[in-house]
Amino acid sequence: MKHRRIRQVGVLLVALLAASGLQQATAAAAATTAYEAENATIVQGTVANNHTGFTGTGFVDYTNVTGSYVEFHVSVAAAGSSSLTFRYANGTTVNRPMDIAVNGTVVAAGTAFPATTNWDTWATKAVNAQLTAGSNTIRATATTANGGPNLDDLTVSGATDSQPPTTPGTTSCSDLGENQLTLHWGASTDNIGVAAYDIYDHGNKLDEAAGTVTSKVLTGLAPNTTYTLAVTARDAAGNASPATSPLTCTTLPSSDSTPPTAPSGLGQSAVTATSVNLSWTGSTDNRAVTSYDVRSGTTVYKSVTGTPPATSTTVTGLACNSPYTLNVVAHDAAGNTSAQSNTVSFTTNACSSDGGVPSSITTISTGWAIPWGTYWMPDGQTALVTERDSFKVFKVTPSGAKTQVGTVPNAVTTNGEGGLLGVAIDPNWATNHYIYLMHTASEGNRIVRMTYNGTSLTGYTILLQGIKKNQYHNGGRLVFGPDGYLYASTGEAETPDLAQDKNSLNGKILRLTTAGQPAPGNPFGNYVYSYGHRNPQGLAFDRSGRLWEAEFGNSKFDELNLIKPGGNYGWPTCEGTCSVSGMTNPKATWPTGQASPSGIAIVRNVVYMAALKGERLWRIPINGDSENVGTPSAYYVGTYGRLRTVTKVPGADQLWLSTTNCDNNGNQPDGSDVIFRISIT
Template structure:
C-alpha cells in the first residue's frame, strides 16, 4: 500500500509520478487503454485487459497531465466539454485545462476544467467499453488504482494464424468479412486486416468480423493477422480472393479518341490526343504499335521509347472504361524512327520468356546472367545472345508464403566466378527469411557447400524484403521487410524492417552502428539497393499508401511505422527528431516499386502497380530530372539490374501467380535495355 502525498493541487502516488504505470478500473480490473494502440489524435480511451503496452502506460506530468505513448499523447476531454458524458480521448498535449487531472484519495480522477470524474461508460465492465465524464460519485466504475510499474513477463510467442475467412453481404463498395479466432499462449489483443499487403484496418480481439470498404471491380486477396498484447504478430491467414462487382452494369464503350497526333525523334515516339467520352467514365487509353498494345495510360499523352532504328511503325489508339468496354480505334499514324538514339533510352530487346517470376538477377562477367525463379525455387543461367537457358540448381529449404515470399535476391562478389565462386542468396524458409551462400562450380550449384550466413529474419505473407547487393567496401547489404509487424522496424535488436550489412563470411562488421547486423532501420518493406559513383547506398521501399526512395546513412532511422514517406502515422510522426526523410515519394498506383539500378549516376526504378520504369539523375543528395518510361508497355516491372556493358537488364512480374507460391503459373519476360552512352 503506497502512502499518498500532496503535490500542490495534484495528489499522486510517488512511484506513479516518476514511472509510467497502468491505471486499473476497480469495477472490472481492466486497464485504461487507448483503443487499438492507435496514436492518431482523437482516438478514444477505453478499458481493456491489462497487458502493459505503451497505450496502457500513464504518468502524471509536473503540469498535471496524464501522458501516454512515452509522453507523446495526453488524456483529453473531447472538445474541451464541461458537460456530463463528454468523451475522453488521447490527443496531442496542448496544456489545456481539459487535459489536467487530479488523483484523489478516494481513487477518483477529476478533470481540472469541469470538476467531473473519469468514468467507465454505463458502469460496464466489458473489453473496449469507452470512457466519459460524469459527476463524481466515488463508485467502483470511477475508481482507478495504480497498477504494477514493472513490465509484464516477456512474451515472444506469436499467435496462430486466423482461419475460416468468409465474405458476406458483398456489394460494389462494401462487404462483411468474418474469420475464426486464433489462439495464443497469453491472449489475442487485435486482428489486423489486409488486402494484398496493404492495411485495411484493425479490430479488437473481442470481435471476429470487419466491415470492408471496397473498390468497384477490384480483385483483392484479403487476409487477417492476429496480434497479441506484447506485439507478436501471427503468420497470415490463407488469402480469400474477393472479386468486387461493379456498381452498375455498363456495356457502352467510350467514344473514339480524336486528335491523335505524334512525332518521332531518333528511337522515341511521342503522342497526344483529345479525351474520349463515356456514359460512366473513361479509365484508360491503349496505344497499339503494329496492332499490338504497346502501352496503357490514363493521361492524354504517351511516350514510346526504345524503338528499333530506321523502322516504320503503325500506331492507333483506343479508349477503355472500368468494365472493359473498348472504343473502336481512331486515326492510324505512320512514323519512321531515325538512325541514331536521341534519348536516354535507345532500344529494348526481349531476350527470354519465363513461366515463373524472375526475382533476383546477377550479371556475370562473360555477359550471361543468373536469375532466381521465386516460386520454382531454382536458379537459371541465361545466355542472352542465343536465348538458351538452363537450370543450374535448386536452392534447398525454400518455402513460399502464398504472398511474396520464396526464392528472392541474388548477389555475386567481385571476382565471381573465377576467384570467388560463392553465390549469395536471400530466401524464405519454413520458419524465417535467411541469407545463404552456395558454390557455383562448373556451371552448376554445389548444394553440399551451402552455408547459412544469417537466419531469424522475420517472415510473413508479405513484407519479406529480399534484395542483396555487394558494396564498394566489400560488404554484403540486404533489405529485410518488417514481417507485417511495425514494432520490429524500430527495434535495432531485431533483423526485420532493416537494411543489414554483413561480412562475406556472414559475421557482423565491427564498424556497424549497433554492434550487430543492422545498418539502418525504420523500414516497412525495402527492396531495391544500389550504390552510386560516390559509394553511397540508395534504397527503394514499398509503403502502405506511398513508396519512397531513400539515401541510406549509417545508423539512420527512416521512420516506419510512425512516418511513411512524408505522412505522419502516429505520435509526432515525420516531425520526430532524427528521422531521415526520403529523397522522393510515389503514390502506390504509380509506384509499388521493387528493384533499382544505378548506371552513370542515373537511378532507374522498376515498378509493379505503376507498370513503369522511373529514371532520375543523382545530383548531390537529390534526385532531379525525373522521367517515366514504358508506362504500361511491359506490364508489372519488378527487377532492373546493371549490365556489364553499361546498359540494363529488366524483368517483369505479371499479375497471374504473383500473389501465390505456385510455380510456373505466370507469363513473364526478360529484356535488355540499351542506354544512350
C-alpha cells in the same frame, strides 16, 4: 502539442547463431526493453538533437511549463513489479521533478531529476511499479514551471512478450454486395491476448478489426472486382501472426450500368521532354463522375480524382524524344467507363545528353517462371538468376543461354511474395567460390551461403536466420557494397512495429560480413544499417559509393530512397514524404499504381527502377553527385507487363530486365516470363 506513435525497441536481442541453427526465442522471458522518448506521445515538448550522447534519433526537450509530459506505451507479458529507468540530462542547477504515472495512477510523485553538470551528461532515475499483462501507459509529467529534464529513453525491466498469436482460422466471405462484403475468420489465440486483426489485399492493408471479433464488413470496395484477402492477428506487444491462406472474393456487378458520356475537346500544350499539359471538356453521368484516366490506347498514364475530378492535368514521366497519342476516359462509382475522348498526338522534346536513355530492347531469354534475382559473376561472362517459386538457380550467358546449376534446399513459398529471392556473388569468388542467397524457410527468412564451382551448387550454410516471414513483405534483395560487405533488404513481415525496432531484423537494410556477422561500424552495433522500411526491394550503389533503395508503399506512395547509416525512413509513421522530426524523406515518390517498385540498377548516374503494378521502367537521373534527383520518366509503359528485376551489365551501358508475369498478380502460365537486354545511349 506533438503526438508521436510509440515504436518498441528491444535492447535484449536473442542471439541469432545461424551456423548452429539456433532460432530466436518466442516465449515470454525476463528482458530489458528500451523505449525511445522521441517516438512516444509528447505534449508540450519537442524532439531535439542539439546535444550529444543520446540514443536513438534524438531526445525530448520538455517545454518549461507545469504539466508538460511524455507518455510511453509499454507491453509486458505478465503482471508484476517492473523497474522503470529514465535516462535524462539536466544542464541547469535546479531540480526538475516529475510525477511518474502508470495507467493513469501516480506511482512516484515528485520524483527528483537533479542536475547532471551539463546537457551532454546523461544520468538515470529508476522507480519500481506494478505493470499489468499486456499494454500499459507510463507518463512522466513535469510538476514545476521549469518543465522536465531532457528525456532520452525509458528502459523497462520485466517480462516482455515476444510470442506471436497463432494463425487465424479459415476465412470465408458472405453478404457480397456491389461495394462491400463481410469477411469471416476463425479466432486466433495468444499467450496474453489478441489485440486486433489486420486485413490485407495482396499485401496492402485494407482494414483492421478488434481482437474480440471474427468478422468485418469491408466497405468502399469496387463493384465486380476480385479481392485476394488474408488476415493476421496482432497482440498488444505488436507481434503478428502468419497470414491466413489467400481467399478470393468478388463483389457483385453494379446495378448502375449507365456509363458516363465521353470526354470531349481534348487538347494539349506545354510539351517538354518529359511532360505535357492536357485539358478537356468534362463528362456527365446519371450519378456522378468519379475519375478520369489519361491513356495511350488502354494503358493508363495518369488518373485524375476529386469531387468532382478536374478536367485538366499535367502528365509527367514521359520518355524524351518519343511520340505519344493520348486519350481520356471517365469512370463513375459503379466502375462504368465512358467511351474515349478524341486523341491528341505529339512528340516530346529532345533528350538531355547527360546519362543517356534506353535506345533499344531485345529479348534474350524466354521460358522463365518468376525470375527474381539476377547477379553478374565478377568476370562478367555469366549471370546467376533465381526463380522464386521453383527454388532453382540458373547461369545465363550474355547471349541468353541458360543452364540450371542447382536448387536451393530448405526453401518454401508463402503463397505470396516469399520463396527463393535475392542472389549475390562474392567479389572474391575466383578464390572462394562463394555465392549468397536469401530465401524463405520453415521458421522465417534466411541469408545463406553456398559454393558454386561454375557448374553446380554445394555446401549450404546458414549465415543469418530469425528474419521473420509472412505471406507478403519479405524484402529479399542482396548486393555487395564497395566496402566488401553484404547488404540485404528485409520487409516488416506485415508487422509494422518491427520497422521501428532497431533490434529487429525486419523492416531494415542489413549489413553483414561474408561470415554472417554484423559488419564493423554498423550504427547500432548489430546487423541493422537503416530502419523504418516497409518492404524494401531494389538496392544499388552509385558512382560515389552511395546506396539507393526502392520501396513498396502501402496504398499511397512508393519510394526511392538514398540510404544513410542509422537513417530512419519512416514506416509506419510516414508513407512517402512527411515532416516528422528524425525521419528521412524519400528522394522521389510515385502513386502505387504507377510503380510498386522491385529491382533497381544504376547506369551513367541514372537510376533505373523496375515497376510491377505500374508495368514500366522508370528512369530517374541523379543530379551530379548531389543527393537530389531530376525528373523521372517512364519507358515501356504497359508493353511487357510486370517488371521485376533490372541489373547493369558489367563493362557495358546495358541493362538486363526481367518480367514476373507468372506471379499471383500477373496470372500468366509458368514459362511466360522473359529477360530483355536494353542498350543505353
